[in-house]
Structure formats: structure tokens, C-alpha cells
Amino acid sequence: MLRFTRRAVLATGLATPMLARAQTYPSRPVRIVVPFPPGNMSDLIARVLIEEMQARHGVQVVVDNRAGATGAIGVQAVTSAPPDGHTLLLTSNSPIVVNPAVTPNLPFDVTRDLVSMALIGWTGFLIVVPPDFPASTLAQAVALMRATPGRYIAANPGMGTAGHLNTEMFSRLTGARMEQVPYRGSAQALLDLSTGRVQFMIDAMTSAMPQVQGGRVKALAVVARSRSPLLPEVPSMREAGVPEVADFESLAWAGIMGPAGTPTGVTLYWNRVVNELLREEGFRRRLAQQNVEAAPPSGPERLADLVTTDLARWRQLVRDAHIVI
DSSP: OOOOOHHHHHHHTTOOOHHHTOOOOSSSSSEEEEEEESHHHHHHHHHHHHHHHHHHHHOOOOEEEEEGGGGGGHHHHOOOOOTSSSEEEEEEEEEIIIIHOOOTTOOOOOHEEEEEEEEEEEEEEEEEEEETOSOHHHHHHHHHHHHHHOOOOEEESSSSSSHHHHOOOOOOOOHOEEEEEESSHHHHHHHHHHHHOOOOOEEEEEHHHHHHHSSSSEEEEEEESSOTTTTSSOOOOOGGOOGGGGTTTEEEEEEEEEEETTOOHHHHHHHHHHHHHTHHHHHHHHHHTTTTOOOOOOHHHHHHHHHHHHHHHHHHHHHHHTOOO
């Protein structure tokens, strides 16, 4: 629990009435909004986090799943909440940097209406194909696609998702033109991939890894400059033999954010407790069990920088590719 002393309150600019009440934080259960249904990567991380928070710090934390509108409903629930640290957002990057890039006129501005607190971890993206796909390497697959433009069909988990934009980026970099077919989530798309109804997919490791490990789909590469410790046998983009994508890297990261105006002391509190957990092997192991790689401990600016960089990248792609959702 964070106790606001007079000096700390003055340093963080908290309102004078808080001084009079000698308030502690948190003073009631903290609601962590997850802008997805149960079972999503953000939800799984949130539930691990709240168990650790309750066990180690005695802090009551509840998960509030607010799914819909590609995460926009959950994000808005936080941006419109009082900035007192008792309503926070635990989200992956998709609602923060992908959805705003492809969706005009959202009722919030993530760079203005949210404050970054702590980066927790990330999962990579895998390039996967059917088990009997006539290529065993990414270089061979790209050669086939270049030779027969439009023959191969790429699945994605929905229009405007990271999988959609990653596939568009890959296609533009390599010249491997494919028809994209959107699905409502990864599950059905991976099923159709396993049977060969579609022939290509870039999907998050959290959903694709079990299919790879079960032999139902084949992984050609991880969309990163180096191999993932979660699936070390799969080549990185720099090892895949396709120079055009050697530096193509995409991560589905997850972090904690709060409404703009949240006191600095609250931001630093969550940054500290998350970093304490990230230094512990047990917590990192629990994340790995959810196919999430723990991030190195870092300050709030690390998450803020990711938001700025990724948002600019996807907005540029949307403009260049004339993507309209």
C-alpha cells in the first residue's frame, strides 16, 4: 500500500483535500479493466497479477472485462474514469496502437487521455502455414507467393487487428501478394489454416503456439529480429533468408495504464510493484506458462515510448496501404 505523506503529496501535486484526509492508496479495491473477454492474453496476465498483488501486498484488485469495438469500449471506460488510481487499464497493444490507427473518430486519444505505468511483457507473432504447405522455410514460401500472385489466401483474426496489419506489412515488404480473409478471432482462422482452406497467417504466439506444438500448423518464422525463448527452434526474421524482412519485428505487448491526470505517486507505485514481480523467477515462470515473455524491469517511459513508436508505424502503414475499416 502506498501512503501519501505530506512531502510525497506536495511532490506529486495531489490536491490539498487529500492532505487533509491523510489518504492512503489504494483506499478501496482497484478495478483493472481488460478490454477483451476472459481467456485473452491481457485477461490471463491480469489474473496472474491480481493473485500476486493480493498475496504479496494485500491489495484487493478485481478484473473487469469490457470487451467490444476492438477494445475501444474498455479503453473508454478507463479514460472516462476518475483519475484516482482505482480504475486502471491492463491491455495489449492492439486497442492502444492498432485500433486508433485504423479507426477514425474514436471517443478518446490514447496519447492524451491515458498515462503509461508499467510494461509487463509481450508475446511474439508467428508466421504459420498448413502442415502440408509446399515450403519448409519462409524463403521458399515467399518465392512461391511471388511466382503466383493472388493464389494463396492469408487469414487474419479480424479487420484492423495486429494480425491484419502485420500481414499487410509483410506483403508490402516482400512483394508476396495474397488475398486476406478476416475471421472473428484466431480460433476459427487457425482451424481453417490447419485444414488448408487458407494457406498463411501471422498470429500471436499465445494462440498459435499450441497449434504449432500440436502439429496442426507449421511455423516458418517468428516475427522478430531474434528467436523467442518461448519457441527457440523457430527461426527469426533475420535467419529466414528473406532480406526484405530481416528487420521486421512485431510484438504483442501488455502493460498497465491509467486515466490522464492520475497522480504521479500512483504511477510510480504500480511501476514499482510490477518491476518487483518481473525480477522474480516465479512470476516470470507464470507468465511463460501463458506464452508471455516477461519484460525487463523499466520505467513508465518504456511503455510510453512503445505507444508512440508503434502508433506512428501503424498509422503510416494505414495511410500507405489505404486501409479503410
